[in-house]
Structures are given as C-alpha cells and as structure tokens.
Amino acid sequence: MSRPAARQCGASRRTFLALAGAAVAAPLLPHDVFASVETGKPLHGLSAFGDLKYAAGFSHFDYASLDAPKGGTFNFQPGYWYYNQNVLTFNTLNAFVRTGDAPPRMEMCFASLMTRAYDEPDAIYGFLAESVTLSEDRNGFTFALRPEARFHDGSPITAEDVAFTYTLLKEKGHPQLLLPLAELTEARADGPHSVHLRFSGQQSRRNILTVATFPIFSKAFVEENGFDSSRIVPLLGSGPYRVGNFSAGRFVEYKRVEDYWARDLGPLKGFNHFDTVRIDFYRDRNAGFEAFKKGDVKWRQEFTSRIWATGYDFPAMREGRVLKTEIPGEKRGQLYGLVLNQRREQFRDVRVREAISLCFDFEWTNRNLFYDAYTRSHSFFERAPFMAEGAPSPEEEALLARFRGEAPEAAFGEAVMQPVSDGSGRDRNNLRRARQLLTEAGWTPRDGVLHNERGTRLTLEYLVRDEIFLRQDASFGENLRAIGIDASTRLVDASQYQSRQSAFDFDMISAAIGMDATPDEEGLEQLFHSRTAALEGSYNFAGITDPVVDELIEIAGKAENRDDLTVTLKVLDRVLRARRDWIPNWHLTNHRVAHWDMFGYSDNKPDYFFPAEALWWFDEEKAKAIGKA
Template sequence: MVDRSGTREGSRRQIPEPELSGRATVPHRLPRRDFLALAGAAIATPLLPRDVFANVETGTPLHGLSAFGDLKYAPGFSHFDYASPEAPKGGTFNFQPGYWYYNQNVLTFNTLNAFVRTGDAPPRMEICYDSLMVRAYDEPDAIYGLLAESVTLSDDRNGFTFKLRPEARFHDGSPVTAEDVAFSYNLLKEKGHPQLQLPLTEMAEASAEGSDLVHLRFSGRQSRRNILTVAGYPIFSKAFVEENGFDSSRLVPVLGSGPYKVGRFSAGRYVEYERVADYWARELGPAKGFNHFDTIRIDFYRDRNAGFEAFKKGDVYWREEFTARVWATGYDFPAIRDGRVVQTYIPGEKRPQLYGLVLNQRREQFKDVRVREAISLCFDFEWTNRNLFYDAYARSHSFFERSLYMAEGEPSPEEQALLNRFRGEAPEAAFGEAVKQPVSDGSGRDRNNLRRARQLLTEAGWTPRDGVLHNEKGTRFTLEYLVRDELFLRQDASFGENLRAIGIDASTRVVDASQYQSRQNAFDFDMISMAIGLTATPDANGLEQIFHSRTASVEGTYNFAGTADPVVDELIEIAGKAKSRDELTVTLKVLDRVLRARRDWIPNWHLTNHRVAHWDMFGYSENKPDYFFPVESLWWFEQEKAKAIGKA
C-alpha cells in the first residue's frame, strides 16, 4: 500500500515534510488501501499454513489471509487487541490529517468522489466505505473479512470467491449484494483512480453468483499477493452510481456502507463526517472498539500558519507537527503553559518510508545519472538539519528507510547471488557498498562536494556559458522546484544557492494547492518533494506505483521520477512472487541497492516518532498498533476532560 504526504520536512503521507505535508501514502497509505472501516469475525475455519497461496487447501472457506499465512486472530475473535470496546461514543474530533490517498487534497476540495483521478477530494472519504476485507494494524500483512464472511481460493489460486454477510447494508438501508461488489470492481477497473486501476490490470472477471457470492478471477500474471490489495477496495451501490454517475463533477458522495457518512460541508472550507449510529458491522470482531467520535471534522487552511493559529485558539483539536522549527519554538502559548494543550511523542510505525526530492527524468536534463548525483551533492543536510531543523532528523539513504528491507554495507551472499543475474545491466555501484547520500562539512557550501558536482556535470556534457551550464545543443540547464507553500523558500535557500553556484539556473515556484496537484498528477514539473509510506510487507502493486516502467507514463501514479528500467521491473516481479518473507527481504534489499545506484530520488531525512499536540480532552489505548495509526479511529472523546479545559 502506499499513502502519501507531500512534504519537505520530516512527515509521513502517512506519510514527513519540508515544512508541510503535501499529498500518499505510501499508500499507509502504496495502496494496499487502508480503509478505516473495520469488521469481520467469521465462520469457524482453519488457520492458513505458512504459504497461503502456494500451500493452502483450495476450496476451503477462509476467515482471513496474509502474505505468508501468519494470521494472529482465530475465527470468531471478539476484537483486535488494540481496539477499545469499552471507550465511550460521542464528541467531535477536529484534526489536521497527516496522510491522504488518491485525488485527496489537504488544502482544498471540490469533489466528494475520492476514487477518480480528476478533482480534489477531502481526506478521509474512505471511512464512508466498506470493503470485502480489512487490514489488522498489528500484523504486517493480514486481512480479515468485513463485507465478506469468508473467501475461498480456486484450485489454480487465480480465482477468489467471497461469501457476503447477509446483514451488510448501505447507508440508505439497502442490502450490499454480490451485484454491487462485482459492479464496483468493474467500475474501478474502467474509471477508477490509476492507483486503484493498476492492481486490477490482470483481473479478468468480477461476477456475481447469486445475491451473496462474488467471484474475482485473475489471469495468472498478477502478483501472488495481489488479492491483499484488491480485497480492500471500496464497494459502492450500483443503483446509486447508475443514477448519479461516477466522476468528480459534483459534490455528491457515492453511496457507501462504512462507519461514517458525509454530513455538513462547505467546498474548500470544511467537511464533517457523521458516525453511523446503526452501522451494520459495529459488533463484528474487527470493527468492535473503533470509530468513537460522533463527528470527524476537517477544516482546510491554504496557509500553514493559519492552520497552526486555528489549533492554538482551539478551533482545531489535534495536530501532528511536521515542522521542526515550529515544534521547537512555536509551542509556547497560553494553552500549552496552563496544560490545556499537551505535546507528546508517539512511536512511529514499523513500515518503510521514502521521503525526498524527485527529479523528473521525463525532462531531458535529468536523464543522466551523473546529473542526478551532482544535484544531490548540492543538498547540505548537515547544515540544514542544524540551522533549520534543530538537529531533529536523521539522514535517509534508503528507499526502504527504517525497515528490514534497507540495504546496508556489502551485499550478503544471498543478495550477491541475485545481483549477479543483472551483471552488465544494473549500475555498477549497486554491486558494492550500498550507496549513501553525501556527507558535507556542514558549512552550507561544501567546496569539495560542489567541486565533485561540477566535475560530474562536465562529464555529462554540460559546460558553462555566461555563468550558466549549457549542453552541446546550446540548451540552458534550468531546474524549477515546484512547491505549494512559501515555507519551502526558506528551507531550500541553501540548496538553491548551491545549484546556482555550479551553473544550474535553479528557481522555486510556489503554486496554489489545486494547480500543484494537477501538475504533480500530470508529471508537469522538474523537481518536487514527496513522502510515501509503504506497507510493512511491500507488494508488487505498491512498488509498481513508484518504480515500474508500466507506470512511468500513467498520470496519477506515484512514479514521479519516470523510472523505467528493465532491471527494476524484473526485481519488482520477483518480489511479487516471493514465497517466503526471507526471499522477499533479500529481493527488496537488492532493489534498494539498484534504486540507490540509479539516484532517481534524493532521500532527505526521517523521524522515528510522531510529534503530536492535542487539546487534553481525549482518551486512547496505550496499546498502539505497530503498522498503522488512524488516530480518528482509535482515540475517543472524554467529557470530563473536556469540561476541565472549557471544551465541553
């Protein structure tokens, strides 16, 4: 799964940030999609053997699936361990989301359809929709039945038959039928957001078999763990879509069946999600103990400072801080001093995270790896971290930072054996010590690094003319850094100065939220910053979204760099067919080595914790899940606390 938060200073999309979160999340989020509607204790069925897709007995109804058969929860479990069934219901949770998916935008919105490519939808529309199966946030890759009480694999393991729960209902009271489910999959394959369409490429058929059985059939060319992504897709009412359409042209939410539905809203200003009191799945195991707030509200602030001022005044109740300077110096206001607002660190998730600058190789000037390395030498992390970020961050080097898939040192014998298959094809740098980002002297203008950058540019055919580099065709070397907030100007001043010092005509362009998202989706930029959070067990679906040649020309995907490399493609396919966690780990470490040697991105930095501030009127379980943190689903309102600080 991928979730995304566009940023430049430490955040997550579930994503770090420059000093802001900007758009996926990875897809928590590459999708596998993290729908927050949870439910599904099921029929008494055996636990899966170690390799679910290779070894499980076909024709047997299953209550859950995982990548390698490791299910924590038995059939009929009462609730997830990290859930809080005893928590009270009620109250409003007004917060500023730190991650979002698909066409969602945290700065504005003009549509309530979050599952198409066009338009800007508000974050958290996904909580209005149920899916066949849902994730367990305390397991790396397990899913359990929600709309589906069981799933049965065909003999060739390319077909999946889901038996629906008879009590499942849409918000208008109509039943969720197999026809609705099949319709939804066919609809998303034809008209859905590219991040939803791509995992359905090899879906040959979605069909209803009576009112309660739906069959998904794949070609056999799909990733072996593809179903873990696809089973989490939103399900819509066929009758509603046929009457109202499925596009971004209107502010009408598609009818769903999830624990929340859209309440009051004003386009571009705020949206409220109202808890469905008679939610059909509220007593089912995976749904029990979640979704405690009566109302979840998101206000939209186009200016980051305005959003912070709203939090200080108490208009916003919960905020994850992605700006080190603000965290260090800005939290000194009356509500902090008298204890009404609490600052805290919450442990981060055990998921790989990629955050950095992306150079668009669809632009001619960035196609040479030597150019990309030269640009990376101009970014002085040591100076930036000390002078702007209060030494809050650690330097990132990997595309799988903070995970066991991160390559380190020399290749292991297992890694070397796989790498040797690509001798003469993969960059030579991939075969030695894992490539790391350059270390500077911390001056902000390291002469050795800049000298090396000039040398690389010369080798790549760029020569100075009137103080600016030109190639042999006489084309001027320009680099426009596209951002959506003026805070980037301060943060990237040193970087821009270094680029100009070596002869690159570098500039930073600030555009509004809608234009930024439109240009990002269309790959209309030289360089942007982006954070993407992957699932704990990355699958080919999510990896393809960022790195596969198949997505390099598909607008709306996460392949911002335009990566199109047969070696990368093959490694992603090998990862998708891995039959054990050890095999997957070796493959992803090799993929990490190749990607780092290609220098498609410039990894920036990471933070191990969430920096959270909130008005002291909430309760929460200390048993935080390791793999996802949907605060709006896990926390709850405490009336007495709210009264004590004047918020009741």
C-alpha cells in the same frame, strides 16, 4: 509535503543461498499463489505467507478499545491521505478517481470485502465478506457476503454491487485502484450473496490483500449519478461514517452511523468512537497552526521542526490545556525526498542527478532549520527490514549477479549513501565534485549558466505548494546556482500543484511515501515500474523506466516467503539508490503529536498503522476541565 501511507516488513531470519536457482528463476516457475493456504474451504482471513494472528470468530483486535465512550468531535489535521485527496482544499467528494481534489478520509464512508489488521504486517479479515474461498489454482476468490450488510440508505449490499464496483474501478478508478486490477479477468455475482473475482495468474501473489480492501459502491447509485469528479455529491456509502456538513474547500464533517450494521464485527469492534470527524482546510501550514492555537483545530501531527521546537509557547500550552507527545512510529518503510523528473531530458543522465544531490547540504539544513531533529535518510525503505546496508550479503550477491552489466555498477558494492557535508551550507568539496560530474555529462559554462552542446541551458524549477519550502530551499538553491544550474522555486496553489503533480508537469518536487509493511508488486509498480511512468496520477514521479527495476519488482511479487522478499527488496533498494532517481532527505522515528487535552487513547498502539481518528476518543471530563466540553 506529505503523501499517502497508502499501502503499509518483517525481518529476515533464514538465508536463502538457493536464490541463484530460486528467486533468480522465479519468473520461470509456476505462480503458486498462497501456496500454504488451503483451497476449497471458506476462510475468515488471509495473510501473504499464511500466518494469521486471529482465529475464526475472534471478538475483536487486541488494540481495540472496547470501553471507550462514543461521542464528541475530532477536529484534526490529517498527516496522510490517498488517491486524489488534497489536504489543503477540495472540489469533489469522489476520492476514487484520478481528477479533482477530494477531502481526506472519504474512505471511512465505505465498507470493503476485507479489512486490515494493524498489528500484523499483511493480514486481512472479513468485513463485508464473512469468508473467502480460494480456487484450486489459487487465481479465483469467492467471497460470501454478510446478508445484513447495508448501504447508508438501508438498501442491501449485494454481490452485483461488488462485481460492478471492481469492473468500474478497473476502468475508471484512480491509478492506485486500477493498477492492482490489471490482471482481474472476471468479477461475477453468483447469487445475491456470493461474488467471484478471477485473475489471470500473472498477478502478484499478494495482490488480493490489496484488492480485497477496496471500497464497494452501490451500482444503482453510480448508474444514476455517475462516477467522476465533476460534481460535489457524495457517493452512497456503507462504512462507519457518512458525509455530513461540508463547504467546498473550507471544511468537511463525517458523521458516525449510530446503528451501523457492522459495529460489533470483530474487525470493527472497539473503534470509530467520535460522533463527528471534522477536517478544516487551510491554504498554508501557518494558518493551520494558528487555528490549532485558538482551539478551532484540536489535534495535529507536527511536521515542522521549527514549530515543534519553538512554536508551542502560547497560553493554552503554558496552562496545560494543550499537550505535546511523541508516539512511536510504525514498522513500515518511509521515503521522503526530492524527486527529479526524468521525463525532462536534462535529468536523464545519472551524473546530473548525482551532481544535484551533492548540492543539498543536510547537515546545514538540519542544524539551522530543523534544530537537529532529523536523521538523514539514504534508503527507499528507511526504517524497514528491506533497507540495504553495507556490502551485499551472499544472498543479495546471488540475485545481483543476474543483472551484471545492466544495473549500475554502484549497486554491486557498498550501498550508496547520500553525501555528508562539512555543515557550512556550501561544502567546497561537494560542489567541486558536482561541477566535475556535470562537465563529464557534457555541460559547460556560458555566461554563468551551464549549457549543453546544443546550447540548451541547464534549468531546474522546484515546484512547491507551501511557503515553508521556500525557506528550506535557501541553501540548496544557492548551491545549485553556484555550480551553474539555473535554479528557481515556484509556489503554486494546492489545486494547481495537485494537477501538475498528477500530470508530471514539473522538474522537481518533494514527496513523502509510506510503504506497506509487506510491499506488494502493485504498490512498488506505482512508484518505480516502467508501466506507470506514463500513467498520469501514479506515484512514479521520477519517470523510471528500467528493465532491471521492473524485473526485481516482479521477482518481489512472486516471493514465496518473507525472507526471499526481504533479500529481493534489499537488492531493489541498492539499484534504486545507485540510479539516484530521488534525493532522500530525512526521517523521524516517532510521530510528533500535539492535541488539546480532551481525548483518551490506548497505549497499546498497533505496530503497522496509526489512524488516530479511529483509535482515539472524546473524554468529556477532560474537555470540561479545560473548558472545551
């Protein structure tokens, strides 16, 4: 399964031994948001720690392809998605509410106040807004809107639309959208082209970097048509694409807006080259792969190692009409693993969670199912500078000391690593240790299955939505049953899976999360904070409610520089790994991409995001050469 890279880290160069008196005390200090950013002056961009790569009036981002031709169709299979989006089916075109299943890439249809630069870890630049001005207390943000900004029906985008949107999302938006707005106290239109967003002062210092990139809706359209998932009607958009042809659950097409009002703006120039971006929906991966082999789908990112190793042996591949390539991954944290739902009583004891992790034999799985393609994951920030390694540094120790007696003891030593097996698929030592942990947790065997003192069986149902996971589960499931856990796997359809995941109606699922390059407090809350444990639709799949985790997230949100943030997140990583809420599985360093040889792309790929549908283009000569023009 894949999950949204919904929010996109910089290395630590200087130390801060003063953490004992600085970051530890951070919640007690004044919240000096954007301390290095000038107030009372219109700014063309914002960065978490004040550094912007591009000056005011810049013509384009460095990774833009200014000479790329416009045209053609990009029929692809998305590798990430956001909000309520579903890659296997859809039954609504509102991708910004909790309920329903929306198609991926609906966000391409909407403009935002500001937009991210993919070659910087935390910078945003003006899109709808030509500038933003910070109030003296840095809790108010006034955006000057571009007068030329238009919705797709030609009506102007006004400050009233923007203010309405933020109020609407705070009340009815998907948890990814409403949570960052928790501390928004006012969204006010000051004339047709000036909008003011004011926060309580309790928001994280990087909150605005997320909030300013939210989609903007038409007030008139929403008031007339509603804002829910009950109808399959697209919201009036304002982005570089609009919804074209579609058939619910089968396909959706996004059509490029040829006379788009923002096409020559610096943050948009040199992107969005395809006339049509099309997504076809297949109920399982095999069907999707067969469609690619036939040429119905032209681009896919391969997530199945067996297919990558052996499946690309078909006529078009042998003829050179289909290409395989590995594209460098982003400098962002990545988490993929199994999640145990602690809303279920049997998984609340950390010893039970550790015992279950001992049953997963990565070495056997990697060799026998994945052709040794993967590297074992251990961290919640794999591949990022926030990953804890070895013993805590002096700076980490200073922060950890605050939580002595509250955080798990394992967090204070060497960073917790996932168990290594003998590769047999049934490592006796690991299973023996798992049985011992379960016995210590009060589970005893009865008729071949473990029971607690109340006579309740220890059950575990692994919920999946694709048959590929049934194969991966073989060794793991056998090991669970071998130590007395009544383990099973249930395959459900895509809509049921989405619904049960959103409502936390599962024992265990697998999930992939792409972290931001500079994680903000709200993004971390989505995954780990107590306040999202009961919020349906959040990504706190494990149901974590831990005051230590909560406080570390709040300290991270108030970090005044990247080095302080790095130390805090390394400590958070240590605590989460010691809690064993997830069983980290594996990761790749590159994107495995296969495509029909009819596209062009720049080798100057940005470091922090990879939206191929915006960066690549249709090459007519190549398409003619392979008979796909």
